[in-house]
Ligand code: AMP
């Protein structure tokens with residue numbers, strides 16, 4: 394049996410909280426000598442065995458290739474979607490660098506919502522009923538028909554990457570009309586997706602993929618709205634927790650088989666194999682889970698709670714995924730399904746955001762209490778901070794940092810996270826006080842509806 398192959402030098406692309414969590418984990422694993430982060434941030438640079446390259450351009454494939462060569466890395470890991478969409482993985486792979494992160498073509502599963510629907514439909518994966526439009530009137534007519542037939546709301550989405558801002562969830566047809574009018578206004582060529590609105594709690598399920606095989610991390614839940622009680626505007630994510638009691642490991646394993654693997658097979662069939670983290674954004678409806686969106690990368694802030702819970706080294710898994718040998722790499726662990734081994738602990742992340750976020754954030758405010766927050770064992774992952782020469786950290790972006798508490802169960806992890814973030818102060822700090830406070834008792838949801846049943850439904854979704 395082969396021993397895990399640990400990459401000793403790794404290039405990590407990105408600069409946010411997700412990348413801080415990945416760098417923190419990778420740099421601590423046995424055998425890793427150096428994680429080079431392009432561009433990274435000041436707090437990532439302060440981690441042992443990590444070096445940041447602040448002037449690196451994460452969207453410039455050629456310069457990433459040059460950096461990978463100069464640093465003699467054995468693996469490149471791409472964090473955010475923008476470098477994927479810019480072809481960074483294509484450039485690195487063409488230069489012979491094993492890369493965890495899909496090609497631009499495979500990343501369309503995230504960068505085009507219409508493409509995601511097309512692939513899911515071909516793969517028999519249940520998504521909301523939807524259609525894509527390039528002009529206003531047919532889109533309005535479809536929205537009206539959906540709302541009447543389903544007696545519910547509709548959702549209007551810009552087709553391309555919009556950093557979570559291109560989606561309007563509508564209660565009424567008037568709202569849908571207004572959203573459609575706004576998206577088409579003055580745009581000669583734009584694609585808009587109109588979807589049936591589904592109702593239920595959301596969950597994120599992320600699998601490591603090598604083009605053929607998928608192995609899942611435990612399920613996590615993001616909190617996208619700015620304020621307590623899921624009110625206020627949508628954000629990039631104000632907190633996360635894992636595990637989620639209403640999505641059992643058993644159901645997660647079934648979803649990897651019924652969602653991730655069929656999507657991988659379909660992308661393979663189209664000769665655009667997916668190597669990287671395939672993220673399914675799920676909604677747990679009374680009829681069973683459905684997919685709301687796919688992302689081509691690790692979630693943020695989900696990664697901040699998943700990475701501390703992984704029970705085996707991450708580096709060898711990412712390298713194996715990049716080299717199409719994931720099944721062989723997990724063989725020594727004798728898994729009894731498609732989920733990776735997890736520590737029997739819970740993790741809760743609470744994000745501290747700057748004043749003004751998710752609009753234009755106020756930056757430059759000094760941050761106090763960072764040492765006090767970590768003294769009790771919590772992790773602090775920085776997303777938007779800067780460091781003065783004297784070591785003072787200041788706010789430098791919308792989502793400033795995430796504090797992660799861990800414990801034997803969610804209540805203990807939540808207490809740890811609450812205690813730690815309570816130590817951190819800066820002017821205008823915005824945060825939620827109800828992350829993981831709303832945990833419902835375990836519910837058994839039918840998984841069978843994760844595969845779209847009827848031909849009519851599948852045709853309608855085209
Ligand atoms: P997306 O970027 O497609 O994940 O959409 C962002 C958020 O909008 C999701 O996390 C959901 O909260 C909401 N959303 C998107 N599509 C739907 C839908 N079909 N039904 C209900 N909510 C949705």
Ligand code: GLY
Nearest residue numbers: 615630692693694
């Ligand atoms: N947490 C949502 C995302 O990463 O897209």
